[in-house]
Amino acid sequence: MAIKVGVLGAKGRVGSAVCDGVNAADDLELVAQVDQDDDLQMLIDAGAEVVVDFTTPGSVMGNLEFCVANGINAVVGTTGFDEERLNQVREWCAADGAGNVLIAPNFAVSAVLAMAFAKQAARFFDSAEVVEYHHPHKLDAPSGTAIHTAQGIAQARREAGLGPIPDATEQTLEGARGADVDGVRVHGIRMTGMVAHEDIIFGSQGQTLTIRQDSYDRTSFVPGVLLGVREVAGHDGLTVGLDGYLGV
């Protein structure tokens, strides 16, 4: 029996890619495509067991209140969740017969795994650096993901009692050694033709380990969303972050 899926924000760029993904999966059935002026009741009428919400901070809380109260599980990529909002969702989820909720800032499975592996590996190496590669239209450098990765590495090193990363540099051109994020060097490359890529490099005596993540197009979040749809029924209450579903 296929899982019955409703998509909120179905006409958006992201929502429509989710609809395509659901339609292409044998074990999922797209039963409702809801957009901004539609009545949420159509989810219940269609028998939706899971909804996917890529809408707006302004509408997502109303959507979740309705779904959770009606026992519909939700997979949410909409942004704007602070601790207050998360606590509200937790409260809704605690009611009898409530739906489960997964809220994740990043559904690219490869990126989430890369960061998780980086945290696991960090304490075993003398050196660690992060290099991210993006198209030249990107406004920030380094990327948020690269900063977050470096922070995760730095924290794992601190917890393991490691000292500073070795670096004998005496003569340098300004910027050559990258940005310093909690003691971990981060480099941003801007390159026409590229999409979004990251190298996380670890080194110790005679060896390196490199975790490379490549995003080739803007639909790379789809497999992570479908994973969430398939597994949300088995994760009670609210889960924040896809890593909780990946076992890493």
Next chain:
Amino acid sequence: MAIKVGVLGAKGRVGSAVCDGVNAADDLELVAQVDQDDDLQMLIDAGAEVVVDFTTPGSVMGNLEFCVANGINAVVGTTGFDEERLNQVREWCAADGAGNVLIAPNFAVSAVLAMAFAKQAARFFDSAEVVEYHHPHKLDAPSGTAIHTAQGIAQARREAGLGPIPDATEQTLEGARGADVDGVRVHGIRMTGMVAHEDIIFGSQGQTLTIRQDSYDRTSFVPGVLLGVREVAGHDGLTVGLDGYLGV
């Protein structure tokens, strides 16, 4: 207080690299270098708390019997352990006041982590392939490590219920798609100048994750051995494989 370390096989190529590593570490003290005609009693006289054994299948069991019985922990890279030998070591370790033992076929931390991450990642991707790169003097292709990696991926895919890896190839030159190891394609490159390197590549919609391991010289096992020396006191009995110490 530094941990007191004895090295068995101290004059061998591997053993002498271990001695160098111990000498370079502030928290370790090299108290005994034992070679084939030396009396093991010198380990006790020197107060060794941990021994490292890179000797031969012919001498390792005698070494372990002596060390474990005398409460000395052992970190072992010597080959030739079958189930019978492992059971014998387990029995010795079960005695009151016995030493602990770590036996590992591979002490290159980066390689052990790469394989562990590959197993964790495998079930989340449609595609997986392994490419290994070695110097052209290597006699076997693909490498044992690459075969082992592919088997681990194949097992993780089976356990997750994944089907065959997609591949529409109809026209092919013999060998172009690599060797088939339990359904995972493995490619061996032989290249003057290279040492030992491995790419483990996973792909799903719009993204790939690549775990790259590079060994640049023959001392890449040293950090893993020192990790074993530092942590063997905290792992009761016999542990097989360095991954048990890496928490992966």
Next chain:
Amino acid sequence: MAIKVGVLGAKGRVGSAVCDGVNAADDLELVAQVDQDDDLQMLIDAGAEVVVDFTTPGSVMGNLEFCVANGINAVVGTTGFDEERLNQVREWCAADGAGNVLIAPNFAVSAVLAMAFAKQAARFFDSAEVVEYHHPHKLDAPSGTAIHTAQGIAQARREAGLGPIPDATEQTLEGARGADVDGVRVHGIRMTGMVAHEDIIFGSQGQTLTIRQDSYDRTSFVPGVLLGVREVAGHDGLTVGLDGYLGV
């Protein structure tokens, strides 16, 4: 003064990407978009100085006869040119006031450069292998580009008097060492998420040189076409292959 450009096959997938490229370039002006039922006379009426032809083997010769006779230069990506056709085009180009023609099987500048550099480098290295990576829907393995690259390397090695590439492999799983193309090993990886990528690896004592080409989407031919449009006026007669314009 912008160069006036007409596009034949303007409504096709490739032709429309060319139109977008011309429109985005300050130094080019799109003056005519011709499709299959349109009269070629509109090229003259619009004052086209250069045409781009991505049409069909059935229509390209008629298009070229018309353009060359009317002094319009042509940049051609249409397939199906054998020696007989090329000779016919050369004859047309030899007339007084005739247009120039560039016919190229591959307009991806990075791929053409990669192959040219591979030929230049080949004679200086002991080892050479080619690894290509494509999406899993590809029907042939290895790719035509990879075979062509390996053939170019093999020829350069022969001309330099180099012997066989060193390879001590004795034990092997079938296919592990890839396909043998004139003595150069070629490996094809098929990976969901990837588009089209190639590593050309050369090795000698203590060093390797890797030429990596990545195509991230299907418009990677556009810069090469625009280069052809800008430079065709300076290359008299017929040129076959973009490398003639790249000076490599």
Next chain:
Amino acid sequence: MAIKVGVLGAKGRVGSAVCDGVNAADDLELVAQVDQDDDLQMLIDAGAEVVVDFTTPGSVMGNLEFCVANGINAVVGTTGFDEERLNQVREWCAADGAGNVLIAPNFAVSAVLAMAFAKQAARFFDSAEVVEYHHPHKLDAPSGTAIHTAQGIAQARREAGLGPIPDATEQTLEGARGADVDGVRVHGIRMTGMVAHEDIIFGSQGQTLTIRQDSYDRTSFVPGVLLGVREVAGHDGLTVGLDGYLGV
């Protein structure tokens, strides 16, 4: 008939690796190993046709004067040549029956080719960046090679009339975008375990070209020196830089 080779500075680290390389080559014969207190006359007595000089700025000019005057060709990796010294060598080489001389700052063939290819490729791409990777004991960042590579790219772009490399970065952490070398961004990674590696990356619409150079150990200069030894007889007078021998 093997070429008869003398090595000056034969007991130094570099010189002894050259001796090993000459001994391993079927077409070369090591006839003289000269060190600092030896008489240069032994080169003539041994019938040396080519000498290799990895000595010191203090002795190299005397060595060259002797060799060139006696019709012995020289391959020189010793540093410290300014324009005055080069002119002096040119003058010596102009005499009747004089030997030829190759003076090169870098004999790693892969590195010399990488830089030459970068210069050839630069004018065809919107974007270019350089990333170098070295062990953490290196005192300067970026490496001299990386700076030199970036300068070569910048010059090729200027000569082709290209404008600035596109980069929309507005928000940045200091250093994230690397060092600015004539408008080309250069990043230096310092990583335990690595030796010396460089990525030169070029990008245009939908594609990138990456030229990667890896040095795995300190003998990577040997093949370039032997190439010089084999070909110096065919290059009259003084040649500066190995690229002149590589045809790039």
